[in-house]
Amino acid sequence: APPPERTETATFGMGCFWGPDARFGAMDGVVRTRVGYAGGTDADPSYYSLGDHTEVVQIEYDPDRLSYSDLLDVFWANHAPFSAPHKRQYRGVVLTHDEPQREVAEDSREALESRTGKAVETAVESLDRFYLAEDYHQKYELRSTPVVADELEGVYGDAFVDSTVAARLNGFLAGHGDSDQRDAVFAALDLTPAALSEVRRRL
Ligand code: MHO
Numbered sequence: 001a002p003p004p005e006r007t008e009t010a011t012f013g014m015g016c017f018w019g020p021d022a023r024f025g026a027m028d029g030v031v032r033t034r035v036g037y038a039g040g041t042d043a044d045p046s047y048y049s050l051g052d053h054t055e056v057v058q059i060e061y062d063p064d065r066l067s068y069s070d071l072l073d074v075f076w077a078n079h080a081p082f083s084a085p086h087k088r089q090y091r092g093v094v095l096t097h098d099e100p101q102r103e104v105a106e107d108s109r110e111a112l113e114s115r116t117g118k119a120v121e122t123a124v125e126s127l128d129r130f131y132l133a134e135d136y137h138q139k140y141e142l143r144s145t146p147v148v149a150d151e152l153e154g155v156y157g158d159a160f161v162d163s164t165v166a167a168r169l170n171g172f173l174a175g176h177g178d179s180d181q182r183d184a185v186f187a188a189l190d191l192t193p194a195a196l197s198e199v200r201r202r203l
Helices: 018-025 068-079 097-118 146-160 163-171 179-188 195-201
Strands: 008-014 030-038 053-063 092-097 125-127
Touching: 008 018, 008 068, 008 163, 018 030, 018 068, 018 163, 018 179, 030 163, 053 092, 068 163, 097 125, 146 163, 146 195, 163 179, 163 195, 179 195
Parallel strands: 092 125
Antiparallel strands: 008 053, 008 092, 030 053
């Protein structure tokens, strides 16, 4: 299916960004993912010179199929919101893109606190600027499956990181998604038999 005309974007810090890149990438309704650095003020962060930034995943999704609140449910369930991070690099943070997101995120944070009676350490802040991480951090799981990654890079070139296919395969290779979802994605792929069997072998 062609990508939707209109997408919305969410940005979350939830520990090492490889994990959430795969987790969200496997979800139906997610169009593309990317990982990067945000949440600080220092100029031009990179992995080895992060300054005051945090590892974040950015999720572009189809608002007709997923809501921001659906994504927040996955966010809260998949990091440690009650623990103060020992490194700012890995802190939990919702970086909101607009006022409606801020309200939904604040509400979900408060709901978690009142449901559990525990203090949530994860912050809700507004996103200032997102810096794309180095290529080798994008779709990390998929990149360690060289036959497939090489083939996809051949097909997509520079659009590799931004492709829905790369997001899904990265997620499946990390163990996410069910067999129906996998079959649907595989049926739509025109990978060579060699690459396809390499993916299946690793699932
Ligand atoms: N796996 C690494 C973290 C990498 S993540 C991009 C580690 O455990 O040190 O920060």
